[in-house]
Amino acid sequence: MTNSKDIKKRSVTISGHPTSISIETEFWDILKSIATRQEISINDLLSRIDDGREGNLSSATRIYILKDLISENQTHPKHS
Secondary structure, three states: OOOHHHEEEEEEEEOOEEEEEEEEHHHHHHHHHHHHHHOOOHHHHHHHHHHOOOOOHHHHHHHHHHHHHHHHHHHOOOOO
């Protein structure tokens, strides 16, 4: 279960505008991995998420990460 200590608030710049986003540490780690894989900064990735989002940025980011993980799993399934 997630508690408030697991949520990290970070200042970011999205499309030239400073803002902040609060998501769980695990999501920050995955977001960094996605940005690295796409060879862009976390701010640039968040700008892309922000451009297509509905609802708040934190929720949109979690949904983006979930969709990315599903897509990666379908592209590179792990065999047991």
